[in-house]
Amino acid sequence: MTWTNPLRDPEDRRLPRIAGPCGMVLFGVTGDLSRKKVMPAIYDLANRGLLPPGFSLIGFARRDWADQDFAQIVHDSVKAHARTEFREEVWQQLAEGFRFVPGNFDDDAAFDRLRRTIEELDEARGTGGNHAFYLAIPPGFFGDVVGQLQEHGLTEQGDGSWRRVVVEKPFGHDLDSARELNNILADVFPSGSIFRIDHYLGKETVQNILAMRFANELFEPIWNSNYVDHVQITMAEDIGIGGRAGYYDGIGAARDVIQNHLLQLMCLVAMEEPTSFDAESLRIEKQKVLSSVVLPRRLDLTTARGQYAPGWAGGEKVSGFLEEEGIKKTSTTETYAAVTLYVDTRRWAGVPFYLRTGKRLGRRVTEVAIVFKRAPHLPFTATATEELTQNALVIRVQPDEGMTIRFGSKVPGTAMEIRDVNMDFAYGGSFTESSPEAYERLILDVLLGDPPLFPRHEEVELSWKILDPILDHWAKKGKPEPYASGGWGPESADQMLARDGRVWRRP
């Protein structure tokens, strides 16, 4: 007979999901990702009472630190970046579970110490042998770390306990390297224990795309090529590459953003209804979209790329990409990329998906715009509808999360004149403490072992299959086109849409 917890009731939806006993081992504790995202998210989870009693965090890095020094680093990062109020008692109980293991990734003694520390925590804090290894380190080191973990018996899942590994983008830089990376992880961890973080999928508004599409009757009938003219997916940043030259040079906008975030967003917009919301059904639908993507024949006419030039952005004088520290004058890395994709299915036949991303653009914004066809017949005079463009439904992912619908309306007055108006829905909870940050949600899902929001390696590989021909094409073309900082990208991107008789929306 299986045990059912008498205190649980599916009807009891107030009860939050609390992870079972467990701990986390964080590699790369000094990086931006750890300090700005992972550590604050762990504190916020503790503050909301969603971490199990005795949760432990082990830091691993090449620093000569004691446990207290590590706790200080976490303390500073929590103070600076946590979203919930700092409460001493929460901090105290969390900090009791902090440990630090100094060492290199090739240092056997250090991994021995790590194993002993984990065993000590299982004993003293009751973490029960359940540990997640968070690799907040460059992918070049994954092999070393994962190999060491295996060698020192750290990846063996005991009876009823689990070991999981968490990795961040980039998941490779092309199909081959992605496969290689996956092999490294898959050699050691079963695929259900590998969690790839795409933090966009943890965002409330992104999850809301599924709710909007599949919980409503209103949108589904028009969600196809009969009514949709094209789709624009934009992720723009107003900042340059900052201090990330080492990471960014040679990677570029397409690999950094399109391969993961934008293609995942596109999947959610384009996919068919999954049979349920479990990880497997979602993956099947997303995979179907990715495998039905086709590229236009003429990549020179349907893609665009650029590098930001020195200039003025938002009232500040800014340097160009080639002047950034650590970037070679001859770099051909793109900081802006736009591509045209088609999804070859009955639903989307002939509807182009325009994906664009760039740095140093007009403002920071991520959105998905579904642009509809014009009405087949307008019973008005041509002058009356001059200012009327196409209806659009815009999902604003960030900031100002919500949804906008654009449609035509009569201008008040005696003449019949029709102009575009916007109707806004602001996603109320998005700015409050109560709505969890993407990382909180994702880390909690890792600890619970709940995988629907994490892309699987099949999706990663399919994404590279889409992007690789474009990257190869660009590699043969020399330097990207410079574009003015603080604007909306290079001339060639505008021409790319103009050829199809369309324009980019100003987001």
Added chain:
Amino acid sequence: MIELTDTNSAAIAAEFVRARTKAGSPAMGMVMTLIIVVDEAEAEQAMHAARAASHEHPARVLGVIIGDARGAGQVNAQVGTGSGWTGETALIRLKGEVVKHPESVVLPLLLPDSPVAIWWPCDPPQDPASDALGALAQRRITDAAAAQRNRTRAIHLQCAAYAKGNTDLAWTRLTPWRALLAAALDQHPLKVTGAAIAAERVSPSADLLAAWLTDRLKVKVARSSSDGPGITEVVMETKEGPIRIARPDGKLATFTSPGRPDRPIALKRRDLPELLAEELRRLDEDDVYAATAHRLSKMQARS
């Protein structure tokens, strides 16, 4: 805030529209109407809590202060948008005859077709569902712990008068406790043979927790008094030993379970805005509360 004296619902509604237009027609993203029935003395604190909760649940908030029923009827209102509110707000003061007909003022001000919640921050009516204002709402939130009259019996009265859509903040306050207790049994899949709760002498939450544990675990739950604050200890007996959560200071609890080391866990008593926000998250019937209220009434009848 615009002051309207000796006014009516139509004028208040017109002021809502005027204020919205004046603010450059911001989007009407409101998801519900929240009615707060409150005393003059408690009004400020209650509106403050509603304002905080309105960030998660943009709402039209109607504060209704029921005044002295003598004399000619008069409706006064303060109407506003913005200044920390995500929706619209009106604080409506009723005096004289109209005090007996507050629903006539509120009904025209409900948002079209969206849910209505009502909250009595202090003394609730004995039967919220048949109250004139309560009947307008599908979610009726009382707070037995804040009752000024009949404090010891408040939760029993509310449970006895339970109707679909009723809920009490004493129940909301239990969510973190219940979550921990449920998680404890996830980790220790054992039959519970007995349970005990220590809490302040008058604690509606402890009464509800006892009823919930009795209902779910089918065991007798002992109840003892402590100095508080609130609930200070819950113990579930199993054959391998007790599972105990002790929280002497209202902030930090110690979690003890068989074969595991003792662990501290944050278990802070939550503030009013947080409780209200949780309560507004779901507006359908809370079946588990219904069962618990039913159980508590039965236990009360027997004792």
